[in-house]
Amino acid sequence: xxxxIVEDDDDIADLVAYNLxxxxxxxxxxxxxxxxxxxxxTKLPDMVILDIMLxxxxxxxxxxxxxxxxxxxxxxxxxxxxxxxxxxxxxxLQLGADDYMTKPFSTKELVLRVRNLQARLRSRASRLIVRSxxxxxxxxxxxxxxxxxxxxxxxxxxxLLACLIEREGRVQNRYDLQQELFGYADTTQSxxxxxxxKRLRQKLGPxxxxxxxxxxxxxxxxxxxxx
Numbered sequence: 001x002x003x004x005i006v007e008d009d010d011d012i013a014d015l016v017a018y019n020l021x022x023x024x025x026x027x028x029x030x031x032x033x034x035x036x037x038x039x040x041x042t043k044l045p046d047m048v049i050l051d052i053m054l055x056x057x058x059x060x061x062x063x064x065x066x067x068x069x070x071x072x073x074x075x076x077x078x079x080x081x082x083x084x085x086x087x088x089x090x091x092x093l094q095l096g097a098d099d100y101m102t103k104p105f106s107t108k109e110l111v112l113r114v115r116n117l118q119a120r121l122r123s124r125a126s127r128l129i130v131r132s133x134x135x136x137x138x139x140x141x142x143x144x145x146x147x148x149x150x151x152x153x154x155x156x157x158x159x160l161l162a163c164l165i166e167r168e169g170r171v172q173n174r175y176d177l178q179q180e181l182f183g184y185a186d187t188t189q190s191x192x193x194x195x196x197x198k199r200l201r202q203k204l205g206p207x208x209x210x211x212x213x214x215x216x217x218x219x220x221x222x223x224x225x226x227x
Contacts, residue, residue: 001118002026004045006036006062007080008054012103016049016080019107020114033057037065040072041183044142044155047117052081063095069180070166071159074128074139076117080105132165132223135207146207156181157200164211164221173218 003020007013008031017027028045030036034056040048048066052059059079066072078099098120099113128139134147142158144151153161163180164172178193197219201208212220 001046001121002028002043003047003049003114004028004030004036004039004043005049006030006033006054006059007049007051008032009051015107016110019111023111023115025114031055033059033062037062037183040066040075041069041181042155044071044139044159045075046121046140047114048075048077049114050077050079050081052079052083060095063097065183067096069183070163071139071180076121078113078117080110130162130165132168132210132221135161135165137162137165146204151203153200153203156196157203160196161200161204164219165223168221168223171214171217171220177218 003025005013005016005020005027007016007029010031013029013031017029020027028039028043030039033054036048036050036054037057039045040062048062050059050062054062057065059081063077063079066075066077076098078101079097080101080103082103098117101110101113130137130139135144137144137158139162142153142155144153144158144161159181160177163177174193181193181196197211197213201211204210210221210223212222214220
């Protein structure tokens with residue numbers, strides 16, 4: 001399991017990472033909110049430990065952004081913050097956070113809570129499989145297969161394909177897809193979206209025709225378009 005620690009205090013981040021890695025988990029670190037959100041949406045960690053008071057995006061804003069995007073909405077998040085007021089804790093939990101700890105904290109308790117979240121994550125696994133025969137996408141591992149054969153997709157291509165399959169038959173406008181993949185939309189990302197679609201179609205081979213272009217709107221996935 002890979003855990004992203006979004007924490008601007010390097011000493012705390014190192015302490016957390018050390019204790020988590022002793023349990024066999026891998027970790028990475030983002031020292032500010034903007035970097036944290038970038039890593040979440042591009043690397044799709046298995047779990048996120050979030051401080052609230054961060055340079056750039058604060059932890060609550062990051063968590064809201066996670067919940068608004070299909071690829072990140074199911075990633076468990078544990079708030080680890082100095083904001084100990086009941087109102088702060090309730091706000092985090094009401095947003096849908098999986099757990100909330102305040103500083104100073106016990107590293108043993110943190111490890112236990114992460115372990116409990118891991119168990120809950122495993123129970124979600126069945127909901128993290130996207131199927132459209134012969135395609136199978138596993139959001140846990142970012143592994144995609146077609147008729148059992150592996151598809152070498154980048155994380156962005158994987159998210160794009162999963163998004164289209166999950167909304168099969170519904171035309172997805174370019175703006176929504178850009179927001180889903182990149183967190184924002186502009187003309188530069190519009191060109192990037194076209195490039196990702198092109199590469200995804202190349203990798204899908206005979207199944208590429210399942211992704212149709214709707215001129216002036218966006219793209220749509222239809223499984224009936226190909227055997």
